[in-house]
Amino acid sequence: MKLVIYLLITNKRFIIGISIFLLIVLIGLIGPLLYPVDPLSFAGPMEVAPCRRYPLGTDTYGRDLLAQTLVGTRTSLYIGFLTALVAISIGTIIGTLAGTKGGIIDEILMSITNVVLAIPGILLAILIASYIKVRSVEVIALLLGITSWPWYARAIRAQLMSLREREFVYLSKMAGYRDIELAFKDLLPNIATYTFMAFVLYINGGILSEAGLSIIGVGPTKGISLGLILQWASLMEAVRRGLWWWFIPPGAIITVVTSSLMIVSVAMDEIFNPKLRGR
């Protein structure tokens, strides 16, 4: 265990990736505090290019874009984390139950998994958007989480099913371990690395999916996120009209965040899969 942490910390890719990511997180957390401008209220003249007064300019409604970007970053990251939390929670529980109990429980849970897998997330989002007119960021995160746990649950189930037959599991059983103790002490550590990686991937997925939903108009209706900024920018034809300060910053931040997380997950793959080490 200690070896793994040591390898992680000394891996160049991991350090680069996690540093960039943490930087963005810092910006998201502290930014709005250091620049306490309300992103949604009128701040000045419309569509002003970046200048000293408005570092990232203003949009069509005269709202400060730097404030929007900062708060948007915080919101998008928040949605990413929530999505990951929801997906991992559901996926781990279902995958563990299916993988360790087997039999009828496994069959039922896998059927549910298959059904959820087949549901197109975007369609569901559009449906929900037409029924619930006011959608908070939490609702969106919940939606994203609920539609994306299947692949992870399947993977966890597969890993556990193979772990179940290993001799050390038998030996723990014969030493008198209860099922729960067995799951925690013997099985969970072996899937922990996978869960960790999946968590990172889900944050990524959450941020990107939210941006996608927001751009087409079925994202959150309250608050401001990077996706929502892009939605406004596209509605107001910012690209055609050359208002680059509107769509480039949020796009850049999404790109940087997702790239840094990808680098982190590649680094983790290298570490956790010993055969890729030593390159």
Place this chain on the structure above:
Amino acid sequence: MLEVKNLTKVYELGFVSKKRIIAVENVSFKVEEGEIVSLVGESGSGKTTTAKIILRLLPPTSGSIIFEGKDVWRDVRKREEKINYWRKVHAVFQDPYSSYNPFYTIDRVLKQGVRLIGINPSSDKADELINEALEYVGLNPSEVLGKYPHQLSGGQRQRVMIARCWIIKPKLILADEPVSMIDASMRVSIIELFEKLRESYGSSTIFITHDMSLAYYISDRILVMYKGRIVDEGPPEDVISNPEHEYTKRLIASVPRLYQKWTL
């Protein structure tokens, strides 16, 4: 002490068109106290399946396992009773790699043994027992404790497993190919530990192997298994000199000997 009666295990695969695999077919045999019995056969002969059923890890399709008068699958049901059973019947598995959870040090398997016999694993008494157990199997505690499985050799890992058995002192040990993944020159020293256990406190061992020469060296009785059935049975000299079944004959002829060369 142990009686296996008409044990059968059938696997059914597939949901619609069920394919049946008969892993174990009508197997019966007895093991007395202080006996070392070998179950010899190639992979797929059903010996590991039989062992898992005896160890109460895999349920039989039909037949019964009677241990000290009680039916292991029908009379032993509550958790307390199961734990009691595993105090008396324990195992040493084949693969010194997957017998250990790579996340923990090897101390864990020994502490589990201590816990099974009702002693607090973090007590001094536990440490004493663990040290004694390691010395019993020929290991130096300071060289082995606190290490992770991948830091020890296959032979050392198997010895630690046997040390766990010394702590538990079960009446019956099921050793499933305990040395087949160990170098030939190390095998005998580890196998003899089972004999030592018998001398020390009268345990019996069911020794599962595909290596007839090892079985011949250490057992009181040999049972030959082929395609799920027992095809030959008897004391080693008898089985070697008067094999009854075709498979036994082939098995004996195929064991490489040091002082005799095959004609290939």
Place this chain on the structure above:
Amino acid sequence: MAANLLSVINVAAYYRQQVGTSIKTIKAVDGVDLYLYEKEILGIVGESGSGKSTLANVILMNIKKPLEFVKGSVRIYTGNGFLDLNSMSVEELRTKVWGKEIALIPQSAMNALMPTLKIKRIILDVIRSHQDRINEKEVVEKAAKRFRELGLPEKAIDMYPFELSGGMRQRAVIAVATLLNPRILIADEPSSALDVVSQRMVLKTFYDLLRKNIIKSVIFISHDIATVRQIATDMCVMYAGKIVERGSTDELIRKPLHPYTEGLIGSIPSVEPGIRERKLKYIPGQPPDLSNPPTGCRFHPRCPYTMKLCKVKEPPMVNVGNKRLVACWLHVKR
């Protein structure tokens, strides 16, 4: 006088391992001489960690990090002249030597077959990696013929690896590895994972290959001296990165000179009567850590005949007559 096929002179190869912040050097092969002649089956016997698998890779000059070739020469004699493998590039080795002059069947080869490819595909892949242009039909026909020659069912070529039993898989691997008729075949633990019946069939396959002159000689590496003995004409015993004894199989088994060889032979059970009473003896202790081998003779901590000299100076390899070589102070005449 049989022709010399392979000359390995004073080779050494070390593993450089990164442990934390420092680098550990494991002297897996440390000064080994080896000669191989036509029609010979040379058995290399040693425990795990003795360096025998590394030696196999060194003979082939299949050196990949963290393994480093430190010194020595590896020379093979082809039909017209010789090739110094240690001075050839990987590209040259791949196209001229591997598969064509020497073939290696690594440990667990039968388990390394891609499960989603039929044997036919695997054969084509192997040949393609050694020859740039191939005629698929010809190759498959040649393979089918070879399978027939070795007593394997032709339809195995159209099957997936998991459809074949362990013994058949290994024999298929052997057939594929020798398709280009290499002069030398090196097999690393080819039968250890198989049951005794399959083991015997695998050994017979090697014999057949030699008898039909498809290959000229075999190097058989194993920790199981009883199995090696069934097929090898000559044997080398390896310990801690060095060869400690060599000689014809019958003589070595009958009268081992090196204490390690003696211990190895004494620890093997067999189904011969009288063995239960004879009681096997075994070699105490463990093989040494090759990053810090013992001084002098590497076997001295476990040797029952250790003398003072053994702890200080490494014994030289001496010829005690009749191609018998041994590296032990007990056999060095003053």
